[in-house]
Structure formats: structure tokens, C-alpha cells
Amino acid sequence: MNTAIIYRLLTMVFLALAGGFLLCGGVGLLMGEALGSAAPRAFGIAIAVSLVLALLAHWIGRQGTPKLFRREALCAIGMSWIFATLIGSIPYVLIVENCEFSDAVFESCSGLTTTGATAFSNFHEFPKSLLLWRSLSQWVGGLGVVVFFVAILSSLGAGAKILFSNESSGASSDFEQGRVQRGAFHLLLYYLGLTGACLLSYRFGGMDWFQAVNHAMTTVATGGFSTEAGSFEHFNSPMLEWIAIVFMILSATTFILVIRLIRARAFKLHNFHEVIWFYSLLLISVGLLTVYLVELDGTLPDHEMIRTAAFQATSIMTTTGYASADFDTWLPPAKMLLIILMFVGGCSGSTAGGIKIVRVVIALRAAIQSIIHSFRSNITLPMRMGGRLLGERAIQSVVVFLLLMVSLQIISMLFVSAIEPHLSFIGVFSSVQSTLFNIGPGFDAVGPTENFHFMRGITKCYLCLLMILGRLELYAVLVLFAPSVWKRYS
Numbered sequence: 001m002n003t004a005i006i007y008r009l010l011t012m013v014f015l016a017l018a019g020g021f022l023l024c025g026g027v028g029l030l031m032g033e034a035l036g037s038a039a040p041r042a043f044g045i046a047i048a049v050s051l052v053l054a055l056l057a058h059w060i061g062r063q064g065t066p067k068l069f070r071r072e073a074l075c076a077i078g079m080s081w082i083f084a085t086l087i088g089s090i091p092y093v094l095i096v097e098n099c100e101f102s103d104a105v106f107e108s109c110s111g112l113t114t115t116g117a118t119a120f121s122n123f124h125e126f127p128k129s130l131l132l133w134r135s136l137s138q139w140v141g142g143l144g145v146v147v148f149f150v151a152i153l154s155s156l157g158a159g160a161k162i163l164f165s166n167e168s169s170g171a172s173s174d175f176e177q178g179r180v181q182r183g184a185f186h187l188l189l190y191y192l193g194l195t196g197a198c199l200l201s202y203r204f205g206g207m208d209w210f211q212a213v214n215h216a217m218t219t220v221a222t223g224g225f226s227t228e229a230g231s232f233e234h235f236n237s238p239m240l241e242w243i244a245i246v247f248m249i250l251s252a253t254t255f256i257l258v259i260r261l262i263r264a265r266a267f268k269l270h271n272f273h274e275v276i277w278f279y280s281l282l283l284i285s286v287g288l289l290t291v292y293l294v295e296l297d298g299t300l301p302d303h304e305m306i307r308t309a310a311f312q313a314t315s316i317m318t319t320t321g322y323a324s325a326d327f328d329t330w331l332p333p334a335k336m337l338l339i340i341l342m343f344v345g346g347c348s349g350s351t352a353g354g355i356k357i358v359r360v361v362i363a364l365r366a367a368i369q370s371i372i373h374s375f376r377s378n379i380t381l382p383m384r385m386g387g388r389l390l391g392e393r394a395i396q397s398v399v400v401f402l403l404l405m406v407s408l409q410i411i412s413m414l415f416v417s418a419i420e421p422h423l424s425f426i427g428v429f430s431s432v433q434s435t436l437f438n439i440g441p442g443f444d445a446v447g448p449t450e451n452f453h454f455m456r457g458i459t460k461c462y463l464c465l466l467m468i469l470g471r472l473e474l475y476a477v478l479v480l481f482a483p484s485v486w487k488r489y490s
Contacts, residue, residue, distance in 0.1 A: 007061030014054035028129025042094035102457035109464040111137030113471040116224030116321035116440030135214040142221025224321030252318035252346030292334040319353035321440025328447035353438030
């Protein structure tokens with residue numbers, strides 16, 4: 001194990017955190033926060049801690065070789081998220097009155113993993129600097145750190161590609177041809193451009209500049225943190241909801257499609273099966289939810305029902321987690337549909353969470369082929385996705401991943417129910433699902449109008465682990481617990 005290169009990567013993480021703290025603290029001062037108040041002091045301490053750790057990590061890794069292979073990349077990713085979560089909790093601990101450490105860690109982890117669940121009921125009363133840190137952590141967690149790593153560390157070659165593929169929740173052939181730096185640059189441009197367009201749209205839609213900046217970052221990151229207690233319901237604006245719908249969909253669509261457009265490369269839309277499935281399932285879900293809302297409340301105008309259905313279906317499927325209505329009061333069929341959308345998630349190679357629709361499609365096709373093969377064993381049915389033939393190993397890896405995720409959810413439900421015996425079955429189920437798949441809100445005790453503060457500290461810490469596992473898709477965290485990985489590098 002080349003541990004020195006891991007420390008060098010961690011140095012960059014700590015420096016990035018220091019820069020984020022400096023930005024938020026500076027904005028807070030510009031917006032009227034007193035220099036000697038709690039918020040500036042907290043961000044000053046957070047900056048100091050980050051810089052000290054950066055110096056320490058740099059000193060430890062100063063004599064390392066620049067070689068980065070798969071296990072080093074995976075370890076670097078997993079350790080980066082764990083350390084960033086702990087350091088990112090410092091402002092919450094020092095600013096929020098009577099803040100429990102588990103709440104601070106939970107909030108920090110929820111931000112960096114773009115989950116959007118909260119442990120605070122009064123977050124809308126936070127200082128401007130802390131609200132900005134909540135949103136910035138989601139924006140960085142969405143894709144900003146990924147692009148930074150890949151663009152700056154292109155000299156690492158294949159290692160940089162591994163970093164990208166794990167952080168972006170899905171590898172792509174566009175980044176398998178040795179053009180990592182160029183691909184990252186285009187990705188950065190798109191991410192920044194999408195954020196800027198979303199910001200201006202929100203501003204002209206009725207938000208003030210501070211609200212627009214925060215919601216733009218959390219929308220593009222599909223994170224769902226809001227500056228307001230009622231999320232989008234607070235604004236009561238159809239225009240803002242439609243703007244959010246558009247940008248949530250764009251953020252959950254595979255960025256590879258957009259990068260090909262930027263590069264002016266020829267492609268056939270029907271080769272992007274995942275995108276077609278994503279939009280099709282979303283449209284069907286909006287239609288079904290509209291029908292359910294008609295049965296639930298026939299007093300709402302048709303256009304309002306359609307907008308509410310479109311907003312919540314999009315918010316849940318893209319794993320953003322915004323709320324324009326309390327969907328915990330909806331009929332059971334509507335809740336079941338939302339649970340399915342939570343599981344499926346958005347496209348691979350986007351900021352969305354969930355299983356990813358491409359895996360669901362591959363697993364369903366594999367099941368159908370297995371059934372056909374059971375009574376027609378002489379027939380070989382090749383499986384194609386995105387215009388490419390999928391090998392047996394690729395299909396097997398998808399099936400294994402799904403089994404691991406389902407097993408993890410079951411084990412986690414048993415653990416949470418044992419620690420939190422007062423929770424109902426749906427409360428336990430949705431608390432695990434909403435964190436493991438980086439959704440944010442759930443049902444019952446963790447519904448869209450509730451929070452996770454009532455849970456015990458050990459439960460919140462365990463849910464933090466689930467958030468990181470879900471964001472990094474298991475392997476980058478599980479590899480940290482493999483003894484063979486930590487053998488001496490040679």
C-alpha cells in the first residue's frame with residue numbers, strides 16, 4: 001500500500017475544506033455578522049484545524065511516490081469522505097446552541113453526501129454563513145471535489161480515472177480513453193454553467209440572491225438542503241417549482257450525454273437506454289401521482305395537481321428531497337410509488353443517488369433472460385446497453401451489487417429497530433432507505449416535515465455510515481476494512 005500518496009490526496013481535501021470555511025466565514029462578515037460573534041470564531045477554528053491537518057498530512061506523505069492504483073484510490077476516497085464529515089461538523093458544534101455532536105456529524109455527512117436529511121428543526125434560524133456552508137457542502141459533495149481531483153491529478157493516469165468513476169457513481173467510456181483531464185474540464189464547465197443558470201433562474205423567479213445561491217447549489221447537487229423550514233412550500237410559487245423541476249431533471253441526467261454534446265460528438269439517443277428509461281419512468285410516475293392526488297383531494301385545480309405530482313416525483317426520483325407538500329399524508333399507493341422511485345434513483349454519471357436506473361434495467365433483463373433460458377437452454381440472448389454488448393462479468397457485478405444493497409438495508413433495519421424500538425416499521429424502513437440511497441426525507445417519524453434529531457447518537461452515527469456507503473456505492477468504504485489492502489506497498 002502506497003500510503004504516502006493517500007496522505008497527499010488528503011492534504012488537498014483539507015485545503016479544500018479550509019477554502020470552503022474561509023468563503024462561508026467571509027460571506028457571513030459581509031452580510032453583517034459581527035467579527036467577534038460565534039459564527040466567525042467557529043469558521044476561524046475550522047480553518048485552523050483544516051490547515052494544521054493539511055500540513056500534517058503533507059509532511060507524512062512528502063516522500064511518497066506519485067503512483068496511485070486502485071486500492072489507493074479507493075482508500076483515498078473513503079478516508080476523504082470520513083475526514084471531511086468530521087471536520088465539516090466543527091461549525092455546527094461551535095455555532096448551534098446546545099448542539100449534540102451526533103447531530104453535527106449527521107448534518108455534515110448529510111450535506112457532503114448530498115442526502116439532505118437534517119437533524120435540526122431550527123436550521124432556518126442559523127447564521128447566513130452556516131446556511132451557506134450547508135449548501136456549499138452539498139455542492140462540493142455533488143461533483144465539485146470529483147472534478148477538482150480528476151482535473152488537477154491527471155498525472156496520476158489510471159488512478160485519476162478510478163477516482164472519477166467512483167465519485168461520479170458510474171464510469172463511462174468517455175473517460176476510459178486516456179482523456180481524463182479534458183473530460184473533467186468539460187464536466188467542470190457544465191457543472192458551473194448549470195449552477196449559474198439555475199441561480200439566475202431562481203433569482204428572476206422571485207428568490208433573493210442569498211436564497212437563489214443556496215438553492216442553486218443544492219438543486220444541481222441533487223442535495224435538497226433549503227434555507228427555509230418549509231422547503232419549496234415556503235415560497236408558494238409555481239414558477240420556482242417548475243424551475244426546480246427542470247434543473248433537478250438535468251442534474252439527474254447522465255452528464256456524459258451533455259459532454260458529448262459539448263464535444264460535438266455524434267451519438268444516437270437510442271443508445272442512451274438509461275436516459276430513455278429515466279424520462280419514461282418519470283413521466284409515468286407523474287401521471288400516476290396526479291391520479292392519486294385527484295382521489296386524495298378533488299378540490300385542487302388540475303394544473304396544481306400536475307405541478308405537485310411532477311415536483312414530488314422529480315424530487316424523489318432524482319434523490320434531491322425538496323418538498324412542496326407533505327407527501328406523508330398521501331394515499332398508500334402514492335407512498336409506494338415514491339418508495340420505488342427512492343430505490344431506483346437517477347442516471348449513472350450524475351449527481352443523483354439511488355441504485356441507478358441502469359442497474360435496475362440490467363437486473364430486470366437478466367431475470368427475463370434467465371426465465372427464457374430455463375425452458376429454451378439452446379438460445380443465447382446477448383444483452384446490450386448503450387449500444388455495447390454486456391459481458392457475463394458485468395451483469396454478475398450488477399446483480400451482486402443489488403444483493404449487497406438489499407442485504408445492507410435489511411441488516412440496517414434490524415439494527416435501527418433494535419436501537420429505536422419506538423419507531424414503526426415504515427419509520428425504520430424509510431429512515432434506512434432515505435439515508436442509504438441519499439434521498440433525505442422519508443415517511444412517518446422522518447417525513448418531509450420532520451427531522452432525525454430524536455434518534456439516539458449511535459443511530460445517527462450509523463445512518464451517517466449508510467449515507468457514505470450509499471454515496472460511494474459501498475466499495476470505496478468497505479475496502480478500508482479489508483486487511484489485505486493495508487499490506488505494505490511494493
